Amino acid sequence: MMRSKLPAAAAPFVAFASLLRANGFAVAPEQTTAFLAAIALLGPRSLEHVRRAAHATLAPPVERREDFEALFDAHFLGAVELGRETAQPDARDLRVAEERPGGFEPPAADDSNQAGQVATAAEALSGRRFGPDHEAATLRGFQRALPERLPQRRGYRRIAARRGASLDLRRAMREAVRNDGEIFKLPRLDRRLRRRPILLVIDVSGSMKARTEAHLRFAHALVRAADRIEVFTIGTRLTRVTRALRLKNREQALATASGLVSDWDGGTRIGDALQAFLAVPRFAGSARGAVVLILSDGLERGDAKAMTDAVRRLAARAWHLSWMTPLAADPGYRPETAALTSILPHLDALADAGSTERLCQHVLNLAQARAA
Amino acid sequence: MVVRTKVAGIDSPEALAQALKSAFYLADDGLATAAYLALALGKPLLLEGAPGVGKTEAAKALSGVLGRRLIRLQCFEGIDATAALYEWNYPRQMLAIRQAGDKPVDIYRDEFLIERPMLQALRSPDSAVLLFDEIDRSDHEFEALLLEFLSDFSISIPERGTLSARERPVVILTSNRTRELHEALRRRCIYHFIGYPAPEREAQIIMLRASSVAEDTARAVVAAVARLRREPLSKPPGIAEAVDWAEAATVLARGGASWPDAFKRSIGVAIKDEEDNAHIAGRLDAILTGAAA
Numbered sequence: 192m193m194r195s196k197l198p199a200a201a202a203p204f205v206a207f208a209s210l211l212r213a214n215g216f217a218v219a220p221e222q223t224t225a226f227l228a229a230i231a232l233l234g235p236r237s238l239e240h241v242r243r244a245a246h247a248t249l250a251p252p253v254e255r256r257e258d259f260e261a262l263f264d265a266h267f268l269g270a271v272e273l274g275r276e277t278a279q280p281d282a283r284d285l286r287v288a289e290e291r292p293g294g295f296e297p298p299a300a301d302d303s304n305q306a307g308q309v310a311t312a313a314e315a316l317s318g319r320r321f322g323p324d325h326e327a328a329t330l331r332g333f334q335r336a337l338p339e340r341l342p343q344r345r346g347y348r349r350i351a352a353r354r355g356a357s358l359d360l361r362r363a364m365r366e367a368v369r370n371d372g373e374i375f376k377l378p379r380l381d382r383r384l385r386r387r388p389i390l391l392v393i394d395v396s397g398s399m400k401a402r403t404e405a406h407l408r409f410a411h412a413l414v415r416a417a418d419r420i421e422v423f424t425i426g427t428r429l430t431r432v433t434r435a436l437r438l439k440n441r442e443q444a445l446a447t448a449s450g451l452v453s454d455w456d457g458g459t460r461i462g463d464a465l466q467a468f469l470a471v472p473r474f475a476g477s478a479r480g481a482v483v484l485i486l487s488d489g490l491e492r493g494d495a496k497a498m499t500d501a502v503r504r505l506a507a508r509a510w511h512l513s514w515m516t517p518l519a520a521d522p523g524y525r526p527e528t529a530a531l532t533s534i535l536p537h538l539d540a541l542a543d544a545g546s547t548e549r550l551c552q553h554v555l556n557l558a559q560a561r562a563a
Numbered sequence: 564m565v566v567r568t569k570v571a572g573i574d575s576p577e578a579l580a581q582a583l584k585s586a587f588y589l590a591d592d593g594l595a596t597a598a599y600l601a602l603a604l605g606k607p608l609l610l611e612g613a614p615g616v617g618k619t620e621a622a623k624a625l626s627g628v629l630g631r632r633l634i635r636l637q638c639f640e641g642i643d644a645t646a647a648l649y650e651w652n653y654p655r656q657m658l659a660i661r662q663a664g665d666k667p668v669d670i671y672r673d674e675f676l677i678e679r680p681m682l683q684a685l686r687s688p689d690s691a692v693l694l695f696d697e698i699d700r701s702d703h704e705f706e707a708l709l710l711e712f713l714s715d716f717s718i719s720i721p722e723r724g725t726l727s728a729r730e731r732p733v734v735i736l737t738s739n740r741t742r743e744l745h746e747a748l749r750r751r752c753i754y755h756f757i758g759y760p761a762p763e764r765e766a767q768i769i770m771l772r773a774s775s776v777a778e779d780t781a782r783a784v785v786a787a788v789a790r791l792r793r794e795p796l797s798k799p800p801g802i803a804e805a806v807d808w809a810e811a812a813t814v815l816a817r818g819g820a821s822w823p824d825a826f827k828r829s830i831g832v833a834i835k836d837e838e839d840n841a842h843i844a845g846r847l848d849a850i851l852t853g854a855a856a
Contacts, residue, residue: 219750228566229600233576240596243576247597250754253611347641348704360653361645368670372660382641470795472613476741504797504838 201227204241207266211249214262222249238267326405326547330412333551337416338386342482342511342558346385355381387510388419390478392468394487395452396426396459402517403455404445405547406486411436411444413554421477425464425487426454431474461491461530462498469504482557483509486544488516495530499537506537511557513540520545570602571629579628588617588624589760589768597755598625607713607734609749612757615801617768618737619696621757626692629733635694636680638701644708648718650677671722682718688732698748699738706745713751760802762789768802769809776809780816784809787826787854788833796839808833823851 197205208223229244242263251259351359362378391413393406410422414436424430430452438444449455469475483505491498506512514534518524520543526532535541540560542553573579579602580595590598594610598621601608610618626633636647656670678686684693695709712718713734717727736752738744760768762785769781776784784805792799800808811829816822827847834840843850 217746217750222750225600225604225606225753228604232566232568232600232603233596239592243593243596244600246593247600247753247755250609250749250752253756256756346702347639348643348702349641361651364651364653364656367657367660372657466795469797472797473740473742475797 203267204230207245207263208249210262210266211251211259214258216249216251216255216259218249241267326408329548329551330408333555334412334416336555337413340555340558341386341389341417343384343386344480344510345382348383349380350383352379352381355379357381386418388421388477388481389413389417390481390483390509391420391422392465392483392485392487393422393424394426394459394461394485395424395455395457397456398459398488398490399486399517400456402486402544406544406550407436407445407448408441409486409547409550410448411441412551414444415439421474423468423474424448424452424454425461425468426452427457427460427464428454429464429467430454458492459487459490460493461487461489462493462495462501465501465505466497469501475508478505478508480508480510483512484515484554485513486515486550488518489514489526489531489534490528491530495528495533498530499533502534503537506539511539512537513542513553513557514538515542515544515550515553517544519543520549567603567605573599573602573628575599582628583621583624586624586627587771588620589764589771590621590624591760591764594621594755594757597753601735601753602629602733604753605731607736607752609736609738609744609752609754610757611738611740611754613759613799613801614739615803616757616759617802618757619694622692622694622696622735622737625733625735626694629692631689631733632691633694634680634684634691635696637696638698638705640700640702642701642705646679647681647705647708648679649682649720650679651675651722652677676720676723681712682726684732684734685716685718685726685728688716688728688730692733692735695734695736697739698736699741699744703745706748710745710747710751713748759789759792762786765802765805769806772806773810773813776813780809780813783822783826783855784812787851790850790854791833791843794839794843796834796836796842798834798836798839800833804833804835823848823855826851826855 204227205223208218208226211218225248226244229248230241233240233244235241235244245263246259249259349355349357351362357380359378359380363374366378367374391410393403393410395403399406410432414420414422414433420433421431422433422436424432432448432451435448435451436444438447489498502512514531519541526535526541540553543549568574573582576592576595576599579599580590580592583590583595583598598608600606610621612618622635623633636642651671652675656675659668659670659675662668680693684691698706698709701709715727716731717725719725736748759765762782765785765788766778766781769776769784770778788800788805788808808826808829811832812822812825815825815829820828830840830847834843
């Protein structure tokens, strides 16, 4: 027989699940059920049992463990520690910020874009070369054209094809059964083509101020069009903004992303930021076999050696590495800073990022440029 | 949800931790609880963590404790149904058709079916532990297949119909977190993140795994490895590397090398990346003397 009411003792545990949901943790009903069953199984003889059961069944992401613990303590122990600063993994004293799944609420779309802090950031970043309409049209066209023109590689999954390296025995057998054991033609399998992943790194430091907003718009178009992509911003710290940019509405996505980035228009420590990126295996893995695009003027204020070293390591992992700088819009531009000249041998292309059109053009031509 | 309070004589996380210890695996409270819950609730166990923290070892130890055979499926990009579920033995089918001549023949009998790991586990749920190793290496297509399998533990073979497990097999998944797994997969599993162990526990693990290593050596290795893990290395040493390092240094010291020298000469078993080696080369002496102190 089904019971329609939970026993009163279960109430606090169910309430904990809803508290988690309210704080941006994704908790499915089946997880709540498993949580209750786990508590019943474990006794529970102490609160530690409840805590471990919560960890095992509600599966908080590792990045948000501290938040989870704080909520747990607040709920079951009544401790008021909610404002506790989450410890961030440091890599060489450079902070790595990672957005948390569901941890932010996208602000409401605001056409005039004058709400609070975001607007001030956006305002400071105005001054692009083209009017917004013209740019939007460019990005729309880019978004449409990109899936077809992204660089591809042969994947390892095989699908039925007219021509191919291996025999499709399963299909051959099925057809043979239909034809009394006779095989008239040999069906084939071929390896399927897959799009290469993209890694986009955007410099948001002071020297790039005039172009940052356009770059973020470009990033949003790229995220919408490509299926495997990671976007990071660098300045004095490294911030992952991929998830924020997945939002469909461009203004909303930009506002959310800019809320995550806290080092707008600051100094530039490209080398350290890239080193920090390479030190997190999960991030570094996204560069493997990928198209790596770095949007930066390369005006490094930190150590040029650190930057050269990081770019060399990045180039070793990547399939293609493009350094895209707005300075190259000037036809007479030659890289002259120590940092830029020393990374030149590791780059596949030093491209012009002076306008959104040029950016789009460069990315669309990547597959052909490499093939040539 | 079917709940079994007792699985193979184990009725609490503490009992499981004890049993795992006798199988030479030291599990912390979190892992023991998660594993016990997975067994009792009949859910798959998802273990995540950096390479070399003992995820696969945990699965091996668990299968040993349960007295079941470990069926391991190493995941890779492009892994598909013929590698994971089942395949027909086409040449034999063809032969059977030819031999039968005009008589009707059933070419979809068991003798023509080649069982792959998932089907094997499904057919003998009470005598096997199914391990999906490095699930993050597989692609989205396989993850979808896995989701289907893990939700109702059945496999449909078009020629034969649907095969269901009599009871839920014990399933363990491991991931190195090189990419994020689908949220639905995490949801369906009991989850545990294995971090690097506390120094005390890691020293115990080294001594349990390598009986020739003295306690002082184990402690020094643990301290040195902990320092190395704080460096921005592309391949930080895992527990397996720590065990190897302790063993290698012990062997060298027996051959007459002095202690810091034995550690230094055997660094190759702990740091296996040329760039990482170059990165720490200048500071290795400081790290080793700091660890030995």
